[in-house]
Amino acid sequence: MSERARPAFDAPEAARSTAETDPTADDPAETPPADAEATTGAESVVAALERAGAETLFGVQGGAIMPVYDALYDSELRHVVMAHEQSAAHAADAYGVVSGTPGVCLATSGPGATNLVTGIADADMDSDPLVALTGQVPTDFVGDDAFQETDTTGVTAPVTKTNYFARSADEVGATVGEAFARATAGRPGPTLVDLPKDVTQGETRADAEEPTPDVPEPRPEADAESVAAAARTLERANKPLLLAGGGVVKGDASDELRAFAREYGVPVATSMPAVGAFPEDEDLALEMVGMHGTGYANMAVTHCDALLAVGTRFDDRLTGGVETFAPEAELVHVDVDPAEIGKNVAADVGLVGDAGTVLAQLDAELADADDHAAWREQCREWKAEYPMTYATSDDEPLKPQFVVEAFDEATDDDAVVTTGVGQHQMWAVQHWTFTEPRTWVSSHGLGAMGYGLPAAIGAKLAAPDREVVSFEGDGSFLMTMQELAVAVRENLDLTVAVLNNEYIGMVRQWQDAFFEGRHSASEYGWCPEFDTLAEAFGAKGFAVESDDEVADAVAGALAYDGPSVVDFRVDPEENVYPMVPSGGANGEFALSEDQL
Missing domain, CATH: 3.40.50.970 (Thiamin diphosphate (ThDP)-binding fold, Pyr/PP domains)
Structure with a gap:
């Protein structure tokens, strides 16, 4: 052999x-x-x-x-x-x-x-x-x-x-x-x-006091010629839009972004990793753009004539079909990684540098911009036309959006939200009002189910004095639920809200929309009692089935000094909208299944 x-x-x-x-x-x-x-x-x-x-x-x-x-x-x-x-x-x-x-x-x-x-x-x-x-x-x-x-x-x-x-x-x-x-x-x-x-x-016998090696940093400033070209592009614009990507948060550039948007009166949309970079309760905020972004953000990106994109890699969940993305806009793309410039979407002007530094460079180069009042009014009209609302009635099951809003109202502005991946992730990002960076923690590019609870543990240890709420789906929670043992052992004061619909919900939604309702391997039909399991781990467990139980359960879970789990038995047929079908045009989002 x-x-x-x-x-x-x-x-x-x-x-x-x-x-x-x-x-x-x-x-x-x-x-x-x-x-x-x-x-x-x-x-x-x-x-x-x-x-x-x-x-x-x-x-x-x-x-x-x-x-x-x-x-x-x-x-x-x-x-x-x-x-x-x-x-x-x-x-x-x-x-x-x-x-x-x-x-x-x-x-x-x-x-x-x-x-x-x-x-x-x-x-x-x-x-x-x-x-x-x-x-x-x-x-x-x-x-x-x-x-x-x-x-x-x-x-x-x-x-x-x-x-x-x-x-x-x-x-x-x-x-x-x-x-x-x-x-x-x-x-x-x-x-x-x-x-x-x-x-x-x-x-x-290597020196135990040897300093951490110096690692060369990329040049933080963009070259002056590109900055000037970007400034002239923005000065020509009648309908400018600022698109904040995750790089704004990673680069601690939220303050510079906010100052720039307010000074020039430019509406701001965010990618999902950038949620919190710009306060969502401000008039200029259009919130998240993309597959499950707001209708008004998707309309703005479709109709803007200049797009200043900072720290985003333009992934497919943000752009939809690349050929239809921001079709009327001149694109100025800022990123610390030169490999991202033009990788997915062609840039008219590319600025390689640190997000905050480049925004300051642009501010110094820009002449007084036009007021853009008509454009801002158009964005307000889109907000009124496509509000982030959902249907409710007294005889329907508990709505997951209502649960998210209840926790948002009951917590401080600097509370940290973590999620798993699926419908619950989208309801959390859509119906929580984020005003601070580093308060939204989720699995964006990889989409890893089970992320929410271990992420809540990491978030709580990073920010022990802040409230931490983890939204999980029943399927996502089942993947890493064993980490409740860690939360109890470490006596971590965090809350897990399980939006339990007894489905792999996003898969079920796609099967209904694109696979003739054939629920192959997405329908549980039975789930454990998560409140009872929480108690077995040593956490505090709650179970909620109706709207009128939500307020007390939210208050009780947040007040409990230690890990708590609330099993919210939500409407199994509820779907996430707006929705841009994969590869579709952002401006042609669906608000219901019959529009897909």
């Missing part, structure tokens, strides 16, 4: 870091002095996290990552033991969204690492800062199909900004520090360091 070929995954050469391939990057580690005190690679990992400013970690123990956990035993870093590695990644992701600093998750080799991948991919799609640390079999075993061996750097290469295979105890601290820094440099995103057990157990 012929010998099987050794896999290409060879530890010393695997997954070269950016620092190794970039000649301008700093050497990750100097040769340590011989008389330095000996420590372990694992201690270097923990020291690097402490120096970088990490405070809270999320993870699950295991054999290959055990040396790092042993080093954490003597550290002041807070570690939260999650019930599943996917949830550890989601919690770390949400922690990064709310705090603006990288969340950190840990897992062992093999299944631990692969279970992180969904959360890492989610952070990559949404440009969220995240650092993943994974255990790995000893380097001598790599490529031999050892117990719980996986080519983690190979698996995660497509969904990380950069990843690293730690090759020595002397270098591992600097490598972790660099990974932390790169997670927020320029366009944020996830990084990963794979940690072979012999590296973390190995002895090193």
Whole structure:
């Protein structure tokens, strides 16, 4: 029998870091002095996290990552033991969204690492800062199909900004520090360091006080010629529209966006990741645009003659059919990542730079703009024509939109909302009035069901003094419900509102609209009693079936000092509207199924 070929995954050469391939990057580690005190690679990992400013970690123990956990035993870093590695990644992701600093998750080799991948991919799609640390079999075993061996750097290469295979105890601290820094440099995103057990157990005399490596930042300013061209485009406009993308929130540019819009009287629409970047209770706010965006935002983007888009990648849920997107507009596209300019939608003027910096440049370059009063009045008319309302009657089941509005009214403006993915996600973003950035935390690009509860855990630990409400669907909640054990153990004061319709609701809605009502694998017909399960976990459980029970349940859940779950048995036939069919034109949104 012929010998099987050794896999290409060879530890010393695997997954070269950016620092190794970039000649301008700093050497990750100097040769340590011989008389330095000996420590372990694992201690270097923990020291690097402490120096970088990490405070809270999320993870699950295991054999290959055990040396790092042993080093954490003597550290002041807070570690939260999650019930599943996917949830550890989601919690770390949400922690990064709310705090603006990288969340950190840990897992062992093999299944631990692969279970992180969904959360890492989610952070990559949404440009969220995240650092993943994974255990790995000893380097001598790599490529031999050892117990719980996986080519983690190979698996995660497509969904990380950069990843690293730690090759020595002397270098591992600097490598972790660099990974932390790169997670927020320029366009944020996830990084990963794979940690072979012999590296973390190995002895090193590398300086424990070595600073976090400097990572080059992209140039924050756009070039002056492009700024001037963009300013002339906006000055010519009669119907300008500002489209805020997630990059406005990631770049902490909400203040600059608000000042710009107010100074020039420009209406503002947002992509879903940018919700909260501009206050939705202001006259200029058109709220979310796209597949389930407001009718007035979709009308505005369809009829504007100049579109200033800041920090958006123009994904298909926002644009609908690209050929029909903003058909009358000259497009000025601002993004910190040059790869996004013209990637999905052709830009008339591209401005590469930091969102807040470029908005300030535009402000300085713009002459006094026209008042655009007629355009703003047109936007107000669209608001009146296409309000975000829903039908109710005394003999109908509980409406999920009503539940969202009840929680919104009962909570502070800075409350954080997390969601899973599905109909409940859309009802939450449509019927909650967001006025602050970093208060909306959801899975946008990847659309990962089960995101809501672990995200609520991460959000609460990032903002312990703020209210946290997680909206989940019954299907989404069932995927990560075990994290209630974590919320109870950590005594986290958060509330989960399950909008329970006993369906995979968005799938059912599409099946009714496009598959002749054939409910294949979308209809549960039975669900557990989520309030009873909450009590079994040690949380407070509530069950609600009618409108007149909502107020008391919302008040009771929010008042409870600890995790609470409210099982809202909502109308199983309720659908999410407005809706732009996939690939359709934004200006041709449907308000009911018969318009699809």
